[in-house]
Each structure stands twice: as C-alpha cells, then as structure tokens.
Amino acid sequence: QVQLAESGGGLVQAGGSLRLSCAASGRTIRDYTMGWFRQAPGKEREFVAASSWSGGTIYSRYYRDSVKGRFTISRDNAKNTVYLQMNSLKPEDTAVYYCACDSSPNSYDYTTSYVYWGQGTQVTVSS
Secondary structure: OOEEEEEOOEEEEOOOOEEEEEEEEOOOOOOOEEEEEEEOOOOOOEEEEEEEEEEOOEEEEEEOHHHOOOEEEEEEOOOOEEEEEEOOOOHHHOEEEEEEEEOOOOOOOOHHHOOEEOOOEEEEEEO
C-alpha cells in the first residue's frame, strides 16, 4: 500500500509559478512510475506529467503537449517525494491536480493504469 498526499496548490496570477509536492508513505517510490493528472470542472481527468523508472538512477519524463517547456516533474527519493514545478501558468491550467503511482502501469498517461492516488490539490490561475 502506498499513501500519497499532495500539497502546494493555491491561487496565482497568469504567468506565475507554483510547485506541487506529492509525499508518499508506505513504501519507497524509487522504482515506481509517478504521475501527475488534473481535472477541471466538468471535464475528465487528464494526464499532465509522469516520471518512470528506467533502472538504476535513470528516470524517463513525459509531458502532455500543452505543458511542455512550462512544467517539470522531478523526484527526491530520499524524501520519497515527487514534485511538479509549474511556470508560466495560464488560466487553462486551473484544475485539481492529483498525484498517482503504480509499480508497472500499462500506459503512463492513462488514469486506469494507476492504482494509488492522492486526494488532490486545487490550482487556480487568474487572468
């Protein structure tokens, strides 16, 4: 069992930055795929970014097209925490952001691939 807890959300003006954190407990996430998803009101939950373990200390990163160059996913295995640095935020980034993990997801960008989920943190970007 893995428990995930997101933090770092809030209200920010367009063009601003936020860093989301996802603290894991229950086991190490060193060899897990970690994903960030978001869900805006009235919309389906969508993939944002993922970090998958490729062996040793190598991780692969993936992003949805609309956040490439603005968002960065990273890990601190010593703290068992994954981060999502969000820069140049836009009003369309407004959503509840969720952290998820799985030992071997079929696809890193599908919600159904992940077993463990956090409760989410609200990000609101004002124009």
